[in-house]
Amino acid sequence: MAEIQSIAVIGAGTMGNGIAQVSAMSGLDVTLVDTQDSFIQRGMDNVKTSLARFVKAQKLTQAQADAAVARIRTSTSLSDAVKDADIIVEVVPEKIDLKQAVFQQIARAAKPDAVLATNTSQLSITAIASAIDRPQDVIGTHFFNPPVMMKLVEVVRGLQTSDRALGVALALAKKLGKEAAVCKRDTVGFITTRAAAALRLECLRMLEEGVASMEDIDRAIRLGFNHPMGPIELTDFNGLDVALFNAMSLRDAYGERFNPPQSLVTRVKAGQLGRKTGAGWYDYTDPKAPKPTQ
Numbered sequence: 001m002a003e004i005q006s007i008a009v010i011g012a013g014t015m016g017n018g019i020a021q022v023s024a025m026s027g028l029d030v031t032l033v034d035t036q037d038s039f040i041q042r043g044m045d046n047v048k049t050s051l052a053r054f055v056k057a058q059k060l061t062q063a064q065a066d067a068a069v070a071r072i073r074t075s076t077s078l079s080d081a082v083k084d085a086d087i088i089v090e091v092v093p094e095k096i097d098l099k100q101a102v103f104q105q106i107a108r109a110a111k112p113d114a115v116l117a118t119n120t121s122q123l124s125i126t127a128i129a130s131a132i133d134r135p136q137d138v139i140g141t142h143f144f145n146p147p148v149m150m151k152l153v154e155v156v157r158g159l160q161t162s163d164r165a166l167g168v169a170l171a172l173a174k175k176l177g178k179e180a181a182v183c184k185r186d187t188v189g190f191i192t193t194r195a196a197a198a199l200r201l202e203c204l205r206m207l208e209e210g211v212a213s214m215e216d217i218d219r220a221i222r223l224g225f226n227h228p229m230g231p232i233e234l235t236d237f238n239g240l241d242v243a244l245f246n247a248m249s250l251r252d253a254y255g256e257r258f259n260p261p262q263s264l265v266t267r268v269k270a271g272q273l274g275r276k277t278g279a280g281w282y283d284y285t286d287p288k289a290p291k292p293t294q
């Protein structure tokens, strides 16, 4: 492949529509796929709202924003969408069975030289690749939320990933104006998910031990380490169920240092999953002024 010109993005949710947008803004021909027209519509509405913000901030002209929208074709047919793409990025929910099934569909329809990427945050690239007969073409391209703003793409090699696929993934990151960090070994949580979990779990343990209030723990990490959000408020933002699943997978891989704190388990049982349910560690009855729930 001379240069990447086209990308198919499978899944138009939180991450998928952002990856489609940044790809279109970088001049790629994009096909954005989801299972229902309404999901695609929601994704495209997000893209248009985000582009309008760029125009308002004078970072894009209206003509550039319109051109980006025009570069995104949408489809509910995965096989049709991937057939001409140089690279395909799978961005469906974090479930191994679903991702393997989607990769089987992709592998049946993609060009022989297409690179098949997954945006998984922590699942094994090798396990996803094991579902198809061309594992050498499979690689992790882990974008961050929101993809239009966040600079990093964590590129993760599976056991059988070829140097060619790695090269194409790095070229994609560059084309999109991102910086890549390569995780050389396919290990649970890669670099970033594993490191973020260690910080989050230690902060939750400090909270359980009464070392400091949740507001002070969040303030300390935010201001002391220049993080945009503290780990406890970030857990509310991403979902406590996601944090629990994440901790359990890391515990299975690395042992008890990733044991989920009891307070996290209890809140998930109570359905207090964070912003999406109105309460997690903080209460969002007034979303502009969240209050600690303990």
Ligand SMILES: NC(=O)c1ccc[n+]([C@@H]2O[C@H](COP(=O)([O-])OP(=O)(O)OC[C@H]3O[C@@H](n4cnc5c(N)ncnc54)[C@H](O)[C@@H]3O)[C@@H](O)[C@H]2O)c1
Pocket: 010, 011, 012, 013, 014, 015, 016, 033, 034, 035, 039, 078, 091, 092, 093, 094, 095, 102, 119, 120, 121, 122, 142, 143, 144, 145, 238
């Ligand atoms: N949300 C984040 O902050 C974040 C950050 C980094 C990585 N990730 C990873 O990105 C992936 C997607 O996460 P998300 O937050 O965008 O999820 P999401 O639930 O917002 O979006 C997933 C989309 O995939 C669609 N989908 C489901 N099955 C499909 C299929 N068979 N074909 C086509 N589309 C299908 C769904 O309808 C949905 O629109 C996950 O692997 C997640 O771990 C998420």
